[in-house]
Amino acid sequence: MKRFLGFVKKEFLHIFRDYRTLIILFGIPVAQILIFGFAVSTEIKNAGIAFLDLSHDEITQKLTNKIVSSDFFRKTEDLLSYNDIDRAFKKGMTKAVIVYERDLGSKLMKEGKASVSIITDGSEPNVATLITNYTFAIINDFNRDMNRTAGNNSILIQPEVKMLYNPELKSHFMFVPGVITLILILICALMTSVTITREKEFGTMEVLLVSPLKPIQIILGKVAPYFLLSFLNVIVILVMSWLVFGLPVKGSLALLLVLTMLYILMSLSLGILISTVSKTMQQAMFISFIGLMLPTILLSGFIYPIENMPKIYDYVSMIVPPRYFIIIIKSIMIKGTGILFIWKETLILLLMTALFIGVSVRKFKVRLQ
């Protein structure tokens, strides 16, 4: 144990003595949170949409068909009451719910006016804004058609928009979870793989191997400081996003922290795995960037919604661990859901962690070559 603590102490000395490490550890997260506070716009394709039709008449049928027949949306389900809306969103497939008010058809004929509510999921502000704009356009188009066939200009369906979960549509709400996901995989995987390969490159690994230190002690000694620092980092990001953007954690903070630890562990084991296959620091860095950073940014749903991707990327993204963590962290932070809604993702992360640890312990060599 004393040996192990001596090793951990040495690792901390390495970290604190190298200002570049410190910048990566604490400078980048802060910068990214601030930079990503400004959203990036994306396109909508096949977004899941649910209908709550309280009127069930010819006009609502027509409008539903018009909306669904566009390429932008696909119907996920028909809801029966207002109580179903929240449930539909939490399932994750539905990005918006269209609500037709009671007796919409007859009201429209009698008063020439009726309203449709568009309820969107504000935890994905880009998607929400785009869906709103597209539905507006479709409804306006529908109004024009109706008026042309009816021969007067008095009929008007008025769309009303309501955001759930993120009523003010603050876009940085979705970037905070994204940045946490990205930063953790960057620090944990990149830093651990680099620090282990550094020992190989400088020849100190030779002496460590000849010492009575067990491989598991070397690995844990390398990993422990980064585990602590990463966790500290998450807390810094959460506090900062709360202070700067006023973003609260809607769900259970304890659950969020526990699952974050799981994700950190997963990333660290991935880092160890990378170090066992790379001989130089450069190689480790290259694998981390190409193999982890890019997929995390591009394929995890961090910036580009997965449902808009071609199917093939959807499948590829299934082996990208951050994809699952993004769902978990968004659900807890923004929707406030509990473990019941994210147990699948949690399980996948658990299995991935076990797999990576298993493989890296097996691959870690007690000898050179």
Add this chain to the structure above:
Amino acid sequence: MQTVVESTGICKSFGETRALKNISFTVDESDIFGFIGPDGAGKTTLFRILTTLMLPEEGTMTVLGLDTVKGFKELRKNIGYMPGRFSLYQDLTVEENLKFYATVFGTSIKENYDLISDIYSHIEPFKDKLAGKLSGGMKQKLALSCALIHKPKILVLDEPTTGVDAVSRAEFWIMLKKLRDHKITIIVSTPYMDEAMRCDKVALIQNGTILAINQPIKIKEGFSRKLYSVKADEKYKLLLALKKYPKTSSVWPFGDSVHLTVNEEDPEESVKSFLEKEGVKYPEINLTEAGIEDRFLELMKSENG
């Protein structure tokens, strides 16, 4: 005297290259055993097998009575190893480096201070300096201190004097001699011939083969022929001219002179006149005593030829 290392028929290849071919030797307790050979001779590979870092393809090696393959865990507690590149953490200070290695081996600086005091006292004034900022000689002393801190029974040093100035090299060998009083067996490799004479026993190694193992003085005596040292102003011209001399058996540059063996008795006069005819000015030729390097070059030549 007890045998500490016993190697029988060790072979190791990397792809097509056969790095070690049938290496056998024994090392006695408290000896300084030197492996002398040029770069690429296989010294580092041999040391890595010795320190359990690599597996031999054929043959067995026991160190301190333990097999280097099966007993590696136990063996690693008793080996002090200093790899060719000084394995120091450049961003840690002198003292932090030493402390780290001490804790890793489950000991403290205090506990074994008497063992390293001779060496460490040279660098102790700089203990707060970063290891990366030390000179070659000081790095070497620190690396040696780190390798010794856990009082190993056997110390393996891979080219410890490469890249170190002459004064530090001489000091270093004096320190090694002193370690013998602590019953530490030392195995050391070096590309420098002059260091061979300081070992108790040396093995000449080239292309993965041991050419000779003996006390350095005996190896030197193995040189059976008469050796002449030839000097002239223009060494290169002299060397070319001597190669042309019909009775020349072998010739190689040695320091500021050229060493020569010939197939005739008392060649001084005829060599001199041949050289003058070839346009070499003021040649001098004297009988000289062969050094270990001469023997090594002779062995290399017979091996290659």
